[in-house]
Amino acid sequence: MSQLFASLFYQADVTQIFSDQALIQYMIKAEVALAQAEADVGVIPQSAASIIAQVAEEQGIHAIDFESLATATALAGNIAIPFVKQFTAAVKNVDEEASRYVHWGATSQDIIDTATILQAKDALSIIQIQLQSAHDVAVHLAEQYRDQVMIGRTWLQQGLPITLGHKAARWASSFQRDLERLEQIKSRVLTVQLGGAVGSLASILDQGSAVVEAYAQRLDLSKPDCTWHGERDRILDIAHFLAVVTGNTGKMARDWSLMMQTEIAEVFEPTAKGRGGSSTMPHKRNPVAAASILAAANRVPALMSSMYQSMVQEHERSLGAWHAEWLALPEIFQLCAGALQRTHEVLQGLEVNSENMQRNIECTQGLIMAEAVMMALALKMGRLNAHHLVEAACKKAVAEQRHLQDVVAEIAEVQQYFNVEQLQQIFKPESYLGNIQDQIEAVLKHAKGEAK
Known part of the structure; x- marks a missing residue:
């Protein structure tokens, strides 16, 4: 070298x-x-x-x-x-x-x-x-x-x-x-x-x-x-x-x-x-x-x-x-x-x-929360039906350049199951982090020599 x-x-x-x-x-x-x-x-x-x-x-x-x-x-x-x-x-x-x-x-x-x-x-x-x-x-x-x-x-x-x-x-x-x-x-x-x-x-x-x-x-x-x-x-x-x-x-x-x-x-x-x-x-x-x-x-x-x-x-x-x-x-x-x-x-x-x-989280106007919406609806109407409904909403949001939350809020099936406050909670990125904190905690404990 x-x-x-x-x-x-x-x-x-x-x-x-x-x-x-x-x-x-x-x-x-x-x-x-x-x-x-x-x-x-x-x-x-x-x-x-x-x-x-x-x-x-x-x-x-x-x-x-x-x-x-x-x-x-x-x-x-x-x-x-x-x-x-x-x-x-x-x-x-x-x-x-x-x-x-x-x-x-x-x-x-x-x-x-x-x-x-x-x-x-x-x-x-x-x-x-x-x-x-x-x-x-x-x-x-x-x-x-x-x-x-x-x-x-x-x-x-x-x-x-x-x-x-x-x-x-x-x-x-x-x-x-x-x-x-x-x-x-x-x-x-x-x-x-x-x-x-x-x-x-x-x-x-x-x-x-x-x-x-x-x-x-x-x-x-x-x-x-x-x-x-x-x-x-x-x-x-x-x-x-x-x-x-x-x-x-x-x-x-x-x-x-x-x-x-x-x-x-x-x-x-x-x-x-x-x-x-x-x-x-x-x-x-x-x-x-x-x-x-x-x-x-x-x-x-x-x-x-x-x-x-x-x-x-x-x-x-x-x-x-x-x-x-x-x-x-x-x-x-x-x-x-x-x-x-x-x-x-x-x-x-x-x-x-x-x-x-x-800024990067918000740039898709809510599209990144589509899975969260789908899974919330899946508990009410089944996963496949929820998938079709949210997929259509995503396409409409993109075509009309609107926020997905606004589009979803207009759907009758969604209104049947969720009010505005509940929908707002679903669209919060920090509410859809799964077990990330558990994973981080496990790494921190491992680093401290604690049992996994």
């Missing part, structure tokens, strides 16, 4: 986690933990593990020549092979005997996969914080605007009244489910990888299982029942979670961007100097955050296609499919974190125009 566009689509902390420098740091961490785990079990000398850890602490990424690493990676087919050579050389400069035990018994994929999981663990921690913050803001909006009546829309047309609080409660509920999804996958996906050439760890003889367990403990990751070089469902689980989160933010961005349209003007993204303007139209107030989020929601499914295809791998370790993950997963992470950041910013600074919400 160009640095010129990074601030538009990404989030700085997650982007840093997936930088070249950070990747090498995670790979060094994996190598050190491997040496320490093998020393714990007695596979390699404790002194060797101590020297390897010392080099990592004192030199870190400075032990690696990134320019030559990039050149060698193209020749080697993965970054681990030239990385291990350089890291081994750095250890050898300190202690030749210790350098013999760098990367002992491991294969390139062990280090790259484990580094990827370590990256994912740290990035998911950030995303969890983002989700919780966005959830809390959405809950606040749900409570603040639980009684703010607005029009609900289906198929982009006016439907029935809802409240802005109900819309915010649905957003909050989405974030809550995302948080729950994350908790559900953690123990399954944050798993160490160590299998050697074909997953058997034959190079460590009879100590393989003990080393894997010690390795997992050293890295605070879970221990798999067996190696997963060729089975990529864990990586896909991570990507799928991120895709769902990004899609959820995309739905929210679609909502508020439509509500920002000039003719609707019910909510607005927060203002700031230089934000949302046009290069040619001074009057414009564009939904720029929504544009970034929707771009992410558009891009991530394409990247997910690559992730799904990468599940089909050959035998014990793959050719090409594994490699495709290196490109797709980091970008999915960064787009998701960026979308969450911008969603939080908008929800936190959302500007609400209640007057325009009321």
Whole structure:
């Protein structure tokens, strides 16, 4: 990603986690933990593990020549092979005997996969914080605007009244489910990888299982029942979670961007100097955050296609499919974190125009209350008869450009069952909100940790 566009689509902390420098740091961490785990079990000398850890602490990424690493990676087919050579050389400069035990018994994929999981663990921690913050803001909006009546829309047309609080409660509920999804996958996906050439760890003889367990403990990751070089469902689980989160933010961005349209003007993204303007139209107030989020929601499914295809791998370790993950997963992470950041910013600074919400409710001259009238009459004359009567009244109201309440009030059957005051009550949008308040209350209780 160009640095010129990074601030538009990404989030700085997650982007840093997936930088070249950070990747090498995670790979060094994996190598050190491997040496320490093998020393714990007695596979390699404790002194060797101590020297390897010392080099990592004192030199870190400075032990690696990134320019030559990039050149060698193209020749080697993965970054681990030239990385291990350089890291081994750095250890050898300190202690030749210790350098013999760098990367002992491991294969390139062990280090790259484990580094990827370590990256994912740290990035998911950030995303969890983002989700919780966005959830809390959405809950606040749900409570603040639980009684703010607005029009609900289906198929982009006016439907029935809802409240802005109900819309915010649905957003909050989405974030809550995302948080729950994350908790559900953690123990399954944050798993160490160590299998050697074909997953058997034959190079460590009879100590393989003990080393894997010690390795997992050293890295605070879970221990798999067996190696997963060729089975990529864990990586896909991570990507799928991120895709769902990004899609959820995309739905929210679609909502508020439509509500920002000039003719609707019910909510607005927060203002700031230089934000949302046009290069040619001074009057414009564009939904720029929504544009970034929707771009992410558009891009991530394409990247997910690559992730799904990468599940089909050959035998014990793959050719090409594994490699495709290196490109797709980091970008999915960064787009998701960026979308969450911008969603939080908008929800936190959302500007609400209640007057325009009321204006939009009234613009159909009562047509949005047709269902309410029909259901009230259905109790008296049956649903089908009521439907035909109200449908005819709607057509007449449109043709004569009159308010539906006035047209309905002239119908003898209606006069038989309802007086003027009762009819006025039926036409109040706030009187036809169904169980919206119950739904909002359930979301608020869930947010407070109370039982549903």
